[in-house]
Amino acid sequence: MPDMILKGKALKFGDNISTDLITPGRYAHLRSNLSELAKHTMEDADPTFVDKARPGDFIIAGKNFGLGSSREHAPLVIKMTGISAILAKSVARIFFRNSINQGLPILICDTDKIDSGDEIKVNLTKGVITNSTSGIQLTFGKIPQVMLDIVNEGGLIPYINKYGDFKL
Amino acid sequence: MGKTLTEKILSEKSGVDAQASDIVIAPVDLAFVQDTTGPLTIRQFQESGRSKLASPQQSVIFLDHAIPSPNRQLSNDHQSLRSFAKETGCLIFEGGNGICHQLVAEAFANSGDIIVGADSHTVTAGALGAFATGMGSSDIAIALALGKTWFRVPESFKITISGRFQKGVCAKDLALYLIGMLGADGATYKALEFGGEAARNMTMSQRLTIANMAVEAGAKVGIFPSDNVTRKHLAAQGRGNKYKALYPDTDANYEQTIAISADELEPMVAMPHTVDNIAPARTLTGVKVHQVFIGTCTNGRLEDLATAASILKNKKHHPHVRLIIAPASRQVLTAAIKAGYIQTLITAGAILLPPGCAACLGLHQGVLGDNEVCLSTANRNFKGRMGNPEASIYLASPATAAASAITGEITDPRKVI
Numbered sequence: 001m002p003d004m005i006l007k008g009k010a011l012k013f014g015d016n017i018s019t020d021l022i023t024p025g026r027y028a029h030l031r032s033n034l035s036e037l038a039k040h041t042m043e044d045a046d047p048t049f050v051d052k053a054r055p056g057d058f059i060i061a062g063k064n065f066g067l068g069s070s071r072e073h074a075p076l077v078i079k080m081t082g083i084s085a086i087l088a089k090s091v092a093r094i095f096f097r098n099s100i101n102q103g104l105p106i107l108i109c110d111t112d113k114i115d116s117g118d119e120i121k122v123n124l125t126k127g128v129i130t131n132s133t134s135g136i137q138l139t140f141g142k143i144p145q146v147m148l149d150i151v152n153e154g155g156l157i158p159y160i161n162k163y164g165d166f167k168l
Numbered sequence: 169m170g171k172t173l174t175e176k177i178l179s180e181k182s183g184v185d186a187q188a189s190d191i192v193i194a195p196v197d198l199a200f201v202q203d204t205t206g207p208l209t210i211r212q213f214q215e216s217g218r219s220k221l222a223s224p225q226q227s228v229i230f231l232d233h234a235i236p237s238p239n240r241q242l243s244n245d246h247q248s249l250r251s252f253a254k255e256t257g258c259l260i261f262e263g264g265n266g267i268c269h270q271l272v273a274e275a276f277a278n279s280g281d282i283i284v285g286a287d288s289h290t291v292t293a294g295a296l297g298a299f300a301t302g303m304g305s306s307d308i309a310i311a312l313a314l315g316k317t318w319f320r321v322p323e324s325f326k327i328t329i330s331g332r333f334q335k336g337v338c339a340k341d342l343a344l345y346l347i348g349m350l351g352a353d354g355a356t357y358k359a360l361e362f363g364g365e366a367a368r369n370m371t372m373s374q375r376l377t378i379a380n381m382a383v384e385a386g387a388k389v390g391i392f393p394s395d396n397v398t399r400k401h402l403a404a405q406g407r408g409n410k411y412k413a414l415y416p417d418t419d420a421n422y423e424q425t426i427a428i429s430a431d432e433l434e435p436m437v438a439m440p441h442t443v444d445n446i447a448p449a450r451t452l453t454g455v456k457v458h459q460v461f462i463g464t465c466t467n468g469r470l471e472d473l474a475t476a477a478s479i480l481k482n483k484k485h486h487p488h489v490r491l492i493i494a495p496a497s498r499q500v501l502t503a504a505i506k507a508g509y510i511q512t513l514i515t516a517g518a519i520l521l522p523p524g525c526a527a528c529l530g531l532h533q534g535v536l537g538d539n540e541v542c543l544s545t546a547n548r549n550f551k552g553r554m555g556n557p558e559a560s561i562y563l564a565s566p567a568t569a570a571a572s573a574i575t576g577e578i579t580d581p582r583k584v585i
Binding site: 016018020021024025026028029030031032033044063064067068069070071072073076090092093094097098101102144146155156157160161165166168 | 191193204205207208212215216217233234238239241242244245248285286287288290302303304305306307309310313314316317318320352353356357383386388442529530531535548550551552553555556557
C-alpha cells in the first residue's frame with residue numbers, strides 16, 4: 001500500500017480554540033443542516049476561515065485545541081471545509097476522540113515551527129511532517145492502535161461497519 | 169499494587185486487571201444524548217446500519233438544551249428524537265424535567281457504574297462514585313448499538329481537600345480555584361479523584377458541582393468515593409438498594425497528589441474567556457454586570473437556590489441587572505417552591521425559567537448584547553458561549569452571583585451576608 005500523504009497550506013490559530021469558537025452554540029438550530037452549519041466553521045476565531053480554506057489545507061493550533069463541548073459537529077464541519085488534518089501542540093480529550101471518529105487525522109507536534117501560509121506535507125504512514133516552506137521536518141506523537149485503525153477506515157462508523165465490533 | 173477508584177471500576181467492568189494507560193473494552197450502564205447532540209447520534213446510529221439498541225432501558229434521550237424550543241429547526245430536531253425513542257424503545261425525558269446531568273444523578277447513576285453521555289459535563293455523575301465521561305455522537309451511537317465502548321484507563325490525580333469551607337465560600341469556589349491551579353488543560357486525559365476531610369463532609373450537591381467542572385481542567389472523569397453521603401442520596405432517590413461502598417486502595421498509584429485547604433479558600437471568579445483565568449471576587453469590585461444567571465448543571469440545585477435566596481431575602485436586584493434563575497430539575501423546582509426560595513427570588517425581582525440549560529449555551533433565554541457582562545454560575549465562559557462573541561462572561565458561585573445581583577457589580581458575598 002502506498003504511503004498516506006496529505007498536502008496543503010497552514011492556517012494558523014492560537015491556544016485554547018474552544019468548540020464554541022469552532023461551531024458556536026448559537027447555530028445549534030443548523031445542526032441537522034450540516035452544509036449550512038459548515039458555513040460558520042471557526043467563525044468566532046477567524047471570520048474569513050471558510051473563504052480561505054482550500055481542500056487539503058491544515059489547521060495549525062497551539063495547546064488545548066477543541067476544549068469544551070462534546071459536539072462532534074466541531075470536527076465534522078472542519079472536515080467539511082476540506083481541512084485534511086489538524087496539527088496542534090495538545091488537544092482536548094473529547095475533541096481528539098471525535099476527530100478520529102470522523103476520520104479527521106489530528107497530530108500532536110511542535111506547531112511553533114509552522115507559520116501561517118507555510119506549505120505542509122504530512123506522511124501519515126511514516127509519521128513525518130515536512131514544512132516545505134522552511135525545510136523543517138517534524139515528528140508527531142503516537143496514537144493508540146485502535147485509533148489508527150479507526151482513522152484508517154475513515155471514522156468510527158465505517159470501522160464498526162467493517163469489523164462489527166471493537167478489535168483490540 | 170493497589171488501584172485507584174478509576175482502575176477499580178474499569179477493572180471490574182471490563183473483566184481484566186486494568187491499570188493506567190491500558191486500553192479496555194467495557195459495558196456501559198447508561199448511554200445518553202441531549203437535544204443538541206442527539207440528532208447527529210441518530211444519524212451515526214443509522215449509518216451503522218443498525219435499528220436495535222443493545223439495551224433500550226439503559227439508553228436515554230434528554231430534551232434540555234433548547235426547551236421550550238426557540239425555533240422550528242430545533243422543534244424538528246425534537247420531533248426526530250421523539251420518533252427515535254418510539255422506534256427503539258429508549259427512554260425520553262421531555263423538556264421541563266430538567267438538565268440531563270441532574271436527572272442522571274437523580275434517577276440513574278450508581279456508584280461503580282460506567283456512564284457515557286453525548287455531553288461534556290457527563291462527568292457530573294462522578295459525584296456518586298461512577299466512572300462518567302462525555303463523548304461525541306459517533307461514540308454514543310456505537311455505545312447505544314453495542315452496549316459497550318473502549319476506554320484508555322486514565323492516570324489519576326489525587327485531590328485531597330482538608331478543613332472546612334468558611335462562611336460565604338462554596339464548592340464552586342473550590343472548583344474554580346482547582347481549575348486555576350491546574351490550568352484548562354492541566355488534567356487532560358486524567359482522572360481527578362477527590363478525597364480528604366472536606367470531601368467526606370461535602371453534601372451530594374457540593375460533590376456534583378465539583379465533579380461537573382472536572383472537564384474544565386481537561387479531565388476525563390472527576391470522581392468521589394462512594395460513602396454514607398452517597399448512600400443517603402441514593403436512598404432519598406428511591407434506590408438505596410443500589411448503594412455500594414467504593415474507595416480507592418490506600419496504596420493506589422497517583423500521577424500527582426494535590427492538597428487544598430478548604431479553610432483558606434475565598435470566593436473566586438473565572439474571568440473572560442477561559443475557566444482557568446481566576447481571581448478572588450474581592451479583587452473585581454467595580455466590574456459592572458448586566459445579567460446574573462443562577463442555574464445550570466453546575467449550580468442549579470436546591471442548595472444553590474437556598475444560598476441565593478438567603479442572600480436575596482428582603483432585597484431587590486440592582487435596577488440595571490437582569491436576574492435569571494433556572495432550576496436544574498423539576499424535583500429541584502418543586503422542592504424550592506415548597507421551601508419558599510422561589511417566592512423569595514421572584515420577590516427580589518428574578519425571572520424564573522423552566523428547568524433546563526436555559527441561557528448557558530447561547531441558544532435562547534438570556535442571550536447577551538454587545539459589550540454586556542454576565543455573571544453566571546455555569547461552568548464555561550468561552551467567547552461566544554452565551555450567544556454573542558462581543559459579550560463577556562464571568563463565572564462564580566451562587567452566593568457571589570446573588571450578592572452581585574444586589575449591588576450591580578461583582579461582589580464578594582462576605583460583604584453582604
